[in-house]
Amino acid sequence: MVPDYAETALLCKPNGKPVKPADVYTTVRKVLEQVTTLKKRSPHVLRHTFATHLMNNGANINAVKELLGHASLASTQVYTHNTIEKLRRVHQQAHPRGE
Numbered sequence: 001m002v003p004d005y006a007e008t009a010l011l012c013k014p015n016g017k018p019v020k021p022a023d024v025y026t027t028v029r030k031v032l033e034q035v036t037t038l039k040k041r042s043p044h045v046l047r048h049t050f051a052t053h054l055m056n057n058g059a060n061i062n063a064v065k066e067l068l069g070h071a072s073l074a075s076t077q078v079y080t081h082n083t084i085e086k087l088r089r090v091h092q093q094a095h096p097r098g099e
Helices: 004-008 021-035 043-056 061-068 078-094
Strands: none
Touching (some): 061 078
């Protein structure tokens, strides 16, 4: 018999119990330690990187808002700053009067 909470949990352990947020955080930190030297290693950093990557590659801000589960567009607009900075750098490198 499957416990009630296992039917609603997105992620479950082999014993059928739901994965706790702390378990996800610990696992993500361990994996990131193996692939990066950045000091900040967390699910939030992955989330931020994901959103920035989407925005830098032309994703619609409303689509990013939905993917991140933000209630308001203002929360998602934080990621447009990185996109504007990238655009500024590309302009400076490519335009004859960029610098």
